[in-house]
Amino acid sequence: MDYKPTTNSSWVWRRICRVKQEMLPGYANGPWEVQGKEFSTAGCYEWLKGSKPKVPWARLIWNAWVVPKHQFLGWLFARGALRTNDKLVQYGMDIDDHCYLCAQATEGEDHLFFECAFSKRVGVQAVVVWGAMYHIWQERNRCRIDGAITRPGKCSEQIIEEVKARIRGRDFQHMTKAEINWLSQKNLYVMVA
Known part of the structure; x- marks a missing residue:
């Protein structure tokens, strides 16, 4: 979980590693513990997305x-x-x-x-x-x-x-x-x- 990509890594790999870093707080104490729920793709997406204001477009x-x-x-x-x-x-x-x-x-x-x-x-x-x-x-x-x-x-x-x-x-x-x-x-x- 502490892995950091090197500067000469591909931009795709660096992006994947960045998403991993964004998800780390959800695994703070071991297994997924966001809002007391088990991990699900939909739950993870909602957690990553957060609450955002409606865009005018x-x-x-x-x-x-x-x-x-x-x-x-x-x-x-x-x-x-x-x-x-x-x-x-x-x-x-x-x-x-x-x-x-x-x-x-x-x-x-x-x-x-x-x-x-x-x-x-x-x-x-x-x-x-x-x-x-x-x-x-x-x-x-x-x-x-x-x-x-x-x-x-x-x-x-x-x-x-x-x-x-x-x-x-x-x-x-x-x-x-x-x-x-x-x-x-x-x-x-x-x-x-």
Whole structure:
């Protein structure tokens, strides 16, 4: 339990060891003793998670309007958890941190989704924001692996069709002031009916 990874250990192993350190207080006197309960994955998750305030972006992402695969990417973005090149370099990976889509700047979340010439041509508005982010991320990965980029117009068409298909048959849900404020802080343009 006292093991510490060396500085030349892989970032994955260092992360696993960090989780072990976070869980140590639950084993303070031998077996798992959190809230007088036996160990369970769900109980451990709840204990590690702790009580957190509700985030203003939750309903913007986790609602019936947004396509599920777009929700997941939106959730990663809202948490700042996308593994963009700038973060991979910070984790110690030996890669070029440039943007695969424009090769003009360091690839970070703000650049990739809001500043990159490619993302500006795709367009970002209302519910489409999560779809645009999803497809920009897919194009970034396709470019990284295959070295090819889909034209932005085709990317926009795919987003519009997916969002239209999702919205058909759904009732409009009004956004709260906190949700609108969160989107404004991210410089996202929101159309509220």
